[in-house]
Amino acid sequence: MAGQEDRPQDRLTRAFFARPVLDVAPELLGCHISHAGVTVRLTEVEAYDGSNDPGSHAFRGPTPRTRVMFGEPGGLYVYFTYGMHWCANLVCGSAGAASAVLMRAGEVVEGLELARTRRPRSSDRDLARGPARLAMALALGRDQNGMDTCATDSVFVVRAREPDRSSRSAVARVRTGPRGGVSGQGGEEGA
DNA sequence: ATACCGATTGGCT
DNA sequence: GCCAATCGGTATC
Numbered sequence: 773m774a775g776q777e778d779r780p781q782d783r784l785t786r787a788f789f790a791r792p793v794l795d796v797a798p799e800l801l802g803c804h805i806s807h808a809g810v811t812v813r814l815t816e817v818e819a820y821d822g823s824n825d826p827g828s829h830a831f832r833g834p835t836p837r838t839r840v841m842f843g844e845p846g847g848l849y850v851y852f853t854y855g856m857h858w859c860a861n862l863v864c865g866s867a868g869a870a871s872a873v874l875m876r877a878g879e880v881v882e883g884l885e886l887a888r889t890r891r892p893r894s895s896d897r898d899l900a901r902g903p904a905r906l907a908m909a910l911a912l913g914r915d916q917n918g919m920d921t922c923a924t925d926s927v928f929v930v931r932a933r934e935p936d937r938s939s940r941s942a943v944a945r946v947r948t949g950p951r952g953g954v955s956g957q958g959g960e961e962g963a
Numbered sequence: 964a965t966a967c968c969g970a971t972t973g974g975c976t
Numbered sequence: 977g978c979c980a981a982t983c984g985g986t987a988t989c
Contacts, residue, residue, distance in 0.1 A: 855982030
């Protein structure tokens with residue numbers, strides 16, 4: 773099999789992200805994202821379908837804040853909310869689609885001590901449990917908005933291990949739901 | 964220029 | 977379970 777020979781590990785490429793967000797999101801479960809000395813294994817993600825999704829920041833068209841979402845897939849969209857929290861998304865679909873996957877939760881698999889430093893009052897279990905917590909553990913904030921996870925060594929996502937066919941692995945339990953009502957919060961994909 | 968509100972979290976009842 | 981914290985973005989006047 774002639775595969776790529778020199779992949780850092782199994783880093784997700786732009787082509788991976790450049791597909792419909794509803795296809796990409798489930799595949800992100802179990803993947804590892806690394807930044808600033810900490811690696812997190814994604815256990816819960818949520819897809820936002822750009823201009824088609826009333827719940828998306830991109831629903832009403834591009835703005836200064838959402839410009840990254842309208843950019844290249846593989847980009848990192850980090851936004852500030854509630855006056856104190858940062859949350860991070862991976863941009864998906866073709867450029868201009870403005871779809872993205874919010875990283876809702878994960879487990880720290882590397883850089884535990886560093887992560888503890890960043891979230892001193894948290895139990896190990898909750899270090900990256902929640903979108904703002906995950907961003908904090910990974911030190912993702914204003915300065916990381918717009919970074920290209922496919923092109924820089926600072927931030928990158930590594931493919932999940934081949935799912936175990938025999939036993940139910942983390943990737944097996946995927947809850948998918950199209951967003952029901954405009955006000956509802958459906959559209960979750962988690963493990 | 965001003966007003967409303969949010970893709971949340973942590974602490975308290 | 978409920979609620980305050982805290983401020984940038986977006987819409988509106």
